[in-house]
Amino acid sequence: MRKIIFTDPPRAARDGVEALTRFGVATVHEALGRTGLVGPAIRPVQAGARIAGTAVTVLSWPGDNLMIHAAVEQCREGDVLVVATTSESSDGMFGELFATALQHRGVRGLVISAGVRDVAELRAMNFPVWSRAINAQGTVKATGGSVNIPVHMGNALVSPGDVVIADDDGVMIVPRADVATAVTASEAREAKEQRNREAFRRGELGMDIYGLRGVLAELGVTYETAPPE
Template sequence: MSGVIVTGPPKADARDVEALGRYGVATVSEAMGRTGLLGPGLRPVQQGVRVAGTAVTVLSWPGDNLMIHAAVEQCGEGDILVVTTTSPSTDGMFGELFATALARRGVRGLVINAGIRDTQELRDMGFAAWSRAVSAQGTVKATGGSVNVPVAIGGQVVRPGDVIVADDDGVVVVPRERARETAEASEAREAKEAAARAAFLDGQLGLDRYGLREKLAGLGVRYVTYAEHTGESGS
């Protein structure tokens, strides 16, 4: 296929990206109305790492990493490389050499809807990565694709310059126009959860804090004793 390499796309404000990086993927998704998640299939090769950055997107032919080479040139400080393929692929399209080149340019991590390899080396060098698969299978450099165009992963569209937040729970995309409002909503959600956490530590039940007893009653859910439920006397 032919393709295009788009240069200089608009990006979310760095201050908003930094603000979003303070919150977990679950919090950010909930703050956007439970949207933006790229699906449970993208898993981290490391643990205990959270990154946030602006997307540089790649659309590649399966089993061909030519366009990742082209994308490295378009990456800079604070970016996250986001790669997908035109059809499903698990080939190891990305490894330690790519990570070395990207780290040199200030890239914060990789999200790839395909395979990755050299995982131990990536962990050793501290390069954060999330992938659909881990595979030693190599690739070719033979087919054109595109860089910095909208791509679809897990039913979500990722555009160049959108914010990517990734942690142990997965990956979420925040449209660049919504970065600031989402950061503010995430802060409010964290404050609400902190209050709930304190209440639970004090012994309060979620049933009472969230008014769920009334909801259960409204749904016709009843409390009955064991004897009432089983017809046994219990003696």
């Protein structure tokens, strides 16, 4: 593994990031053709948080948080710290002291494929975290890794400067080059969902709104009156 810290990588434009903050993970995921989702293994440790920010990425050895310390220095206001490990880990690599340092720098949250601890404190200080595990197991600071290189986070590839969107439904990644497309597509999907929402409130059925009667017919699904008892 290459051991390197890249400084000042290009980041997605702030206006695009702020625009994506308006939408939920599910909306953007569907709008982009169901791409970019990290997957269900990475879950929030709090309820109700929704963030979008630019990725600062870390690749660490499992059970070793040395490179998280190195990454804090590379974080700016509006970033989200994304930590992956070279192999599966559930150790508590991040806690309240890290969160305190990141909040001071304006970092919006953490996504980590390992464990976190000090969860009560993280919730109390309103520092949003999405992790694979909650685990009091401590770590060492002994092995070199990398900062601001592409990393795999669940089912997604995260490059430094990509946009990380996270909420109660999970985490997704929007590549830096696709932010404008994601905003436009999400606006269109949100407008469509509002039209459908209004139709449901009028009592219309999904069978008609989505044109599903023809689908059932093509699949050979028929209707028959139930026989009397």
